[in-house]
Amino acid sequence: MNNENKEPIFEFDLTLIADFFRALDRQGPGGDEQTIRALGFLPATGPGLRVADIGCGTGRQTEVLARHLDGTITAVDLLPGMIEELRARMKRTGLSEKVTALVGSMDELPFGDEELDLIWAEGSIYNIGFERGLTEWRRFLKPGGVIAVTECSWLAPSRLPETAYIRENFPDIGTPAAKVRILEKAGYVPLAHFVLPQHCWTQNYYAAVAARIPDFLEEQGHSPAAVRMATLMREEIEHYRAHGTDYGYVFYIGQKPEK
Ligand code: SAM
Numbered sequence: 001m002n003n004e005n006k007e008p009i010f011e012f013d014l015t016l017i018a019d020f021f022r023a024l025d026r027q028g029p030g031g032d033e034q035t036i037r038a039l040g041f042l043p044a045t046g047p048g049l050r051v052a053d054i055g056c057g058t059g060r061q062t063e064v065l066a067r068h069l070d071g072t073i074t075a076v077d078l079l080p081g082m083i084e085e086l087r088a089r090m091k092r093t094g095l096s097e098k099v100t101a102l103v104g105s106m107d108e109l110p111f112g113d114e115e116l117d118l119i120w121a122e123g124s125i126y127n128i129g130f131e132r133g134l135t136e137w138r139r140f141l142k143p144g145g146v147i148a149v150t151e152c153s154w155l156a157p158s159r160l161p162e163t164a165y166i167r168e169n170f171p172d173i174g175t176p177a178a179k180v181r182i183l184e185k186a187g188y189v190p191l192a193h194f195v196l197p198q199h200c201w202t203q204n205y206y207a208a209v210a211a212r213i214p215d216f217l218e219e220q221g222h223s224p225a226a227v228r229m230a231t232l233m234r235e236e237i238e239h240y241r242a243h244g245t246d247y248g249y250v251f252y253i254g255q256k257p258e259k
Contacts, residue, residue, distance in 0.1 A: 012229055018081030020216050020229060024208050027057035028123030029201040029249050035064040038148045041192040041253045049117040054106050055124020059086035065120060066095040075101045111140040121149040130172050134186035141256045147188060148253045153179055155195060156246040165239045176250050188254030196249040206237045
């Protein structure tokens, strides 16, 4: 986590955040079909790929990557609780041999220059910032390597309403066209971008968040911090219900040019 991170959820103790989110199958909007669709834009991939999944959470997308790619994946997350759950998932699904899970921060990644064929980051690059993440992570990619990230973006031409929720949670929000320009400026050739459908937020994510809240409050003895966190989560869900046609996650896929 960046110390200067202004995201409201980070006002909470990291243990409390991990306690809430580690029980979920995914920690942000997304979908298996969308992960697979993004994989479809990769240029021909050989065997033995070296992949990093950054801000992996409990590894829903890591599992999809491991099933569909021939290679090894290093999954990195700041919160030890996420990494524990990810390891348990890989064991359960028989994928442990393909996935190494590490606690670490996305602003201090343990990779060497030109080591990776693919960098994946679903729902997480905003923690470091879209432009900074794309720029700083580029050196880890081999020439011809690919980056695929999801990032909150404006979907409606009016770009309204620009609410306090959006300003606080997604200060970098921009149109897909603006995000693609940033991708290019950071040194990638844009391969594709596409919008995640609304069910990636509602069915795949917020339904589980809403269902988790009562158990979480019970486990935390209705502490003031837990109640406040539950309130923020409910407000987030309500915000999406009211304005979810205006913003959403977009998958951006870019390639580092061959030398
Ligand atoms: N990729 C997962 C998914 O889509 O289900 C998780 C997405 S969740 C919205 C963002 C993840 O980024 C969390 O698991 C969080 O712990 C992690 N994270 C936040 N700041 C981080 C940092 N500085 N370095 C690494 N991971 C970080």
